[in-house]
Amino acid sequence: MTDQVLILGGRGRIGSSVAQDIATHTQAQITITSRKPAAGMAVSDQLGPQVQFLALDLADVGKLEDAIARTNLVIHCAGPFHYRDASVLQLCIEQGVNYLDVSDHPSFTRKALAYSSQAQSAGVTAIVNTGIFPGISNSMVRQGVEQLDEPERIHLSYLVSGSGGAGLTVMRTTFLGLQHPFEALIDGKWQKIEPYSDREVIQFPPPYGRAGVYWFDMPEAFTLPDTFPVKTVITKFGSVPDFYNHLTWIAAHWFPKRLIQNRNSVEFLARVSHLMTDVTNPFSGIGVAIRSEVTGRKQGQKAGFCSTLVHDNTAIASGCGTGSIAQLLLEGKFKKPGVWAQEQALPTDLFEQTLISRGITLHQEWLEQQD
Known part of the structure; x- marks a missing residue:
């Protein structure tokens, strides 16, 4: 059948x-x-x-x-x-x-x-x-963990161009992720993290090169520590073009919390963002890049394993x-x-x-x- x-x-x-x-x-x-x-x-x-x-x-x-x-x-x-x-x-x-x-x-x-x-x-x-992240990214981490005898630290970085070829739902998800602080495991302790904070410039494969990423609330922040014996899990996300990052940072840090936590406001921001990406998609593309870095020890020595993926259409x-x-x-x-x-x-x-x-x-x- x-x-x-x-x-x-x-x-x-x-x-x-x-x-x-x-x-x-x-x-x-x-x-x-x-x-x-x-x-x-x-x-x-x-x-x-x-x-x-x-x-x-x-x-x-x-x-x-x-x-x-x-x-x-x-x-x-x-x-x-x-x-x-x-x-x-x-x-x-x-x-x-x-x-x-x-x-x-x-x-x-x-x-x-x-x-x-x-x-x-x-x-x-x-x-x-x-899916892609979370999804393929999680399996990339597992692959890296299996290369080491004692994994200690996981650093995941995600980068999306324009709309990523996705619809309004993904835009809504971005703004929903800015609503509340979240917990992340750092050096063996769970700590409160402000969303879209602590910009870090990461080297991605071509065509992206160096690009900024920020803390973002993802399920991997707690499923990876539940799965693997690590002390730190970092999940960061960024957009291309870079000015979208600055606009998202403003929404996360300057907008009143009651505004960003309002469902109608999220819908408005998502629709405006989607219209903006309709303009920039022809220049930025709609691809995705993932960088998974797992560090720890192998045969008693410090070691690190890095895996990267690039696809021209996120959806x-x-x-x-x-x-x-x-x-x-x-x-x-x-x-x-x-x-x-x-x-x-x-x-x-x-x-x-x-x-x-x-x-x-x-x-x-x-x-x-x-x-």
């Missing part, structure tokens, strides 16, 4: 990229959903005969349950996840259906991970935080990240009942195989360390 995949929020840029990747690499029949029938049908027509459309509002629990019952795999792409609970995951567990999502907000990640024992009992494999890269795990689940090559962040579940050898099959190359090097 043909595998059935349900992609919630599949009309959006990220969801449709996931659908395209699965259609390219599997024979599965894919159903994408949206609350807007005309727009959803237009996207499904563009994606080809493997993809069909279902008008669905996640608030319609009965219709959602029926849709999940007819599928082998559910992929949740209907963000922003700041506003979501884990009800879709709960329904999947109740019906014994495997689950993936592209969530990127720590509050949602914590809600989802709380269902791990139920998923394990039901034999359901559920992976959260798939497509995210589709590759989620689609690759979907492919492994559908083909029966990967199974791990429970709810996991990607780095906790996906073996490095499978991660590397899926990147190769999608033409994505990682540049890796050992870093010189001084005792």
